[in-house]
Structure formats: C-alpha cells, structure tokens
Amino acid sequence: xxxxxxxxxxxxxxxxxxxxxxxxxxxxxxxxxxxxxxxxxxxxxxxxxxxxxxxxxxxxxxxxxxxxxxxxxxxxxxxxxxxxxxxxxxxxxxxxxxxxxxxxxxxxxxxxxxxx
Numbered sequence: 001x002x003x004x005x006x007x008x009x010x011x012x013x014x015x016x017x018x019x020x021x022x023x024x025x026x027x028x029x030x031x032x033x034x035x036x037x038x039x040x041x042x043x044x045x046x047x048x049x050x051x052x053x054x055x056x057x058x059x060x061x062x063x064x065x066x067x068x069x070x071x072x073x074x075x076x077x078x079x080x081x082x083x084x085x086x087x088x089x090x091x092x093x094x095x096x097x098x099x100x101x102x103x104x105x106x107x108x109x110x111x112x113x114x115x116x
Contacts, residue, residue, distance in 0.1 A: 013032075013033040014033050014034070015031065015032070015034060015039035015042055016033050017031055019049065019050050021053065023056070024055075024056075025056035025057075026054065027050045027053050027054040027057075027058050028058075028059040028060075029046055029047065029050045029059070029061065030061040031060065031065050032064035033064070033065065034065070034066055034067040034068075035067065035069065035071070035072030035075075036068075037071045040072060040075055043075050044075055047060070047075060047079050051083065054088055055088075056089065057089040058079075058083060058088050058090050059091045059092075060076070060079070060093065061093045062092065062098050064095065065094070065095045066095070073102070073105060076092060076107070076111055077107065077110060077111070080112065091112055091114045092111050092113050092114065093115070093116055
C-alpha cells in the first residue's frame, strides 16, 4: 500500500505542551503528540521555562507522547544535566512508546524515569 501526502492518518500529531505549578516550587509539564526535529524547539523552550519556574521538583509527563526521536531524547538528556546543576528533582514519566525508545538507547540508566 502506498500513501501519498494527502492520505489521512499520515500527518504528524502536533506537539501540545501545558505547564502547571502543582505546589509551591513544583512544576509539571504535560506533553502530548509527537516530538521530533520540527517540534524540538518548542519542547526546548517549554522545558527551559519550566526549569526557571521550579525550585523543587520538575515532572515531565509524557504519557500522551506518541513518537519521540533523537532530538527529543537529546532535550531530555540536557534537561537532566541542567536539573542536576540546579539541584532540581527531575521526574520523567514516559509513555510506553517513549519508554521503549529510552530503554533501547540505554538512556534508562541516565534519565530519572517514573511509572504512570
């Protein structure tokens, strides 16, 4: 079966980002959709803003992320390093799909993953 650009179901799911302050100093970033080279700039900006707002814990909820490529993984690794420098407790809650990619790349040994 061949899909052309006009075929339904083949368009990327845009990245949706929402940030909330859950308790004083704790911030949660909820991501949904696809993270790739076209959305990684939006992701980077949202994560940087969230890091500026937090003084305690930063949770990245990726339970509704349907795709994450290496540019998204790079953002998570960079965020992990920044959180360590700033002494912010980072928690990443990946979707099943993202957790699989993280494990396949060996980043589960580096990223602070939590279960849903």
